[in-house]
Amino acid sequence: MTRQLHLLLFGNTRSAGPWRHPEVDHSTAGVRRELIERARTAERGTFDALFFADGLNYGPPATWPYKTTEDFEPLTTAAALSSVTENVGFVLTGSATLQHPYHLARQFLSLDHLSGGRTGWNLVTSFAAAAADNFSARGVVDHDERYRIAEEAIEVVSALWDGWGEDTIVADRATGVFNDVGKIHVADHHGRYFDVTGPIGAARSPQGRPVIFQAGSSDTGSSFAARHAEVIFTGQGNRERARDFYRSIHAKATDFGRRSAPLITPSLRFVVGSTEEEAARAERLAYEHFSPEYQAGWLLEVDVDVTRADLDGPVPESAFPDSTQTHQTALAGYRAFAREGNPTVREFLYRTVNGFGAQIVGTAEQVADEIEEWFHTGASDGFVLGDSGLPGQLDVFVDQVVPLLRKRGLFRHEYTGSTLREHLGLEVPRRFESPA
Numbered sequence: 336m337t338r339q340l341h342l343l344l345f346g347n348t349r350s351a352g353p354w355r356h357p358e359v360d361h362s363t364a365g366v367r368r369e370l371i372e373r374a375r376t377a378e379r380g381t382f383d384a385l386f387f388a389d390g391l392n393y394g395p396p397a398t399w400p401y402k403t404t405e406d407f408e409p410l411t412t413a414a415a416l417s418s419v420t421e422n423v424g425f426v427l428t429g430s431a432t433l434q435h436p437y438h439l440a441r442q443f444l445s446l447d448h449l450s451g452g453r454t455g456w457n458l459v460t461s462f463a464a465a466a467a468d469n470f471s472a473r474g475v476v477d478h479d480e481r482y483r484i485a486e487e488a489i490e491v492v493s494a495l496w497d498g499w500g501e502d503t504i505v506a507d508r509a510t511g512v513f514n515d516v517g518k519i520h521v522a523d524h525h526g527r528y529f530d531v532t533g534p535i536g537a538a539r540s541p542q543g544r545p546v547i548f549q550a551g552s553s554d555t556g557s558s559f560a561a562r563h564a565e566v567i568f569t570g571q572g573n574r575e576r577a578r579d580f581y582r583s584i585h586a587k588a589t590d591f592g593r594r595s596a597p598l599i600t601p602s603l604r605f606v607v608g609s610t611e612e613e614a615a616r617a618e619r620l621a622y623e624h625f626s627p628e629y630q631a632g633w634l635l636e637v638d639v640d641v642t643r644a645d646l647d648g649p650v651p652e653s654a655f656p657d658s659t660q661t662h663q664t665a666l667a668g669y670r671a672f673a674r675e676g677n678p679t680v681r682e683f684l685y686r687t688v689n690g691f692g693a694q695i696v697g698t699a700e701q702v703a704d705e706i707e708e709w710f711h712t713g714a715s716d717g718f719v720l721g722d723s724g725l726p727g728q729l730d731v732f733v734d735q736v737v738p739l740l741r742k743r744g745l746f747r748h749e750y751t752g753s754t755l756r757e758h759l760g761l762e763v764p765r766r767f768e769s770p771a
């Protein structure tokens with residue numbers, strides 16, 4: 336089968352400013368309506384999935400004056416949205432270090448059943464102090480230690496997901512025996528960080544088990560991703576950096592003995608119009624509606640501090656810490672933005688609304704060209720797309736860019752399966768099996 340492009344869409348429209356646009360209904364009811372609309376539009380565009388990021392805290396207090404209250408919990412959001420859609424997948428962030436693996440295993444597998452096999456777990460190792468403070472008084476644990484916890488968490492979750500085999504359920508109405516108890520695999524896990532006996536009382540899902548997504552970028556993080564992830568999220572500011580990352584993940588996956596490397600879907604923010612003028616107008620509108628104060632507060636989470644800098648002056652070198660253990664990748668990405676083209680602080684902040692990922696502003700043709708270029712030159716297998724959050728942008732993408740991608744043979748015309756694994760072209764893992 337020819338290699339197919341994979342498109343995911345950021346579900347959170349972010350508080351970074353679009354709520355100020357007069358046509359954006361920022362009431363909670365409005366957010367709910369918009370989420371439903373977004374999921375249905377993504378499905379109309381035959382996207383693989385919607386992705387909901389989560390930091391397990393409301394962000395640095397400096398963002399609070401500007402931030403909306405759309406910070407819904409991802410799994411419950413996806414549960415609601417899966418009932419108004421048929422095919423599109425849902426990838427939800429869950430913290431392997433702060434959330435207990437019993438809950439993670441049970442919630443994700445439950446949603447995988449209830450959505451008909453459309454769930455993915457974006458496994459993160461939460462770095463924010465504010466998130467750690469919501470779970471204990473221990474603070475954030477060391478970077479590599481977090482990955483050790485994650486190693487054990489994924490082992491526990493997999494064992495719980497594998498509790499039921501194909502022949503465990505006998506459902507004999509005459510005798511009243513539902514399960515062949517000898518065929519229930521009890522995790523009985525006793526490790527360094529977790530003691531979990533199990534089982535969780537749910538059989539394998541229509542796609543076997545939820546798909547594992549991961550975004551590790553540091554050396555330890557990308558090794559973890561190359562070993563465990565079925566799909567990797569990443570932020571790469573441009574194609575060249577994306578290619579290096581792609582190559583290094585493929586090399587690591589080979590070292591781990593995997594038959595196929597994980598899919599790699601970097602984030603890409605787009606601003607699109609029918610003509611270059613229209614795209615430029617949409618970009619100006621996005622720029623006018625983004626909130627530099629919010630964005631400056633948001634960057635504090637990764638120790639970038641421009642809160643006291645003049646918005647129309649240059650980015651001071653003092654904005655960046657000398658060293659960091661926690662967010663090396665993010666810092667390198669932001670530092671590169673601050674150096675490219677000598678932006679003002681306001682322009683720099685605008686460039687960071689998509690984190691440290693790439694962006695494209697242009698006509699549908701230009702956006703499709705960029706996507707094709709990444710896809711065909713070893714930079715990506717697809718993208719997690721982010722829009723400006725302003726009305727109409729997602730529709731323009733679905734109505735104008737998607738048909739071009741289809742015409743070029745890159746992207747599906749319709750869904751050919753119903754599960755997230757089928758959309759992604761991933762095999763159903765056998766029980767007790769790591770990604771092959």
Ligand SMILES: Cc1cc2nc3c(=O)[nH]c(=O)nc-3n(C[C@H](O)[C@H](O)[C@H](O)COP(=O)(O)O)c2cc1C
Nearest residue numbers: 388389428459461550551552553556568569570602
């Ligand atoms: C597209 C993308 C989405 C991410 N979403 C989240 C998220 O929702 N929650 C979170 O805590 N971290 C998120 N991260 C951060 C990663 O989990 C990770 O901390 C980061 O890539 C740094 O890698 P490292 O831990 O190997 O240093 C995301 C990263 C990327 C590139």
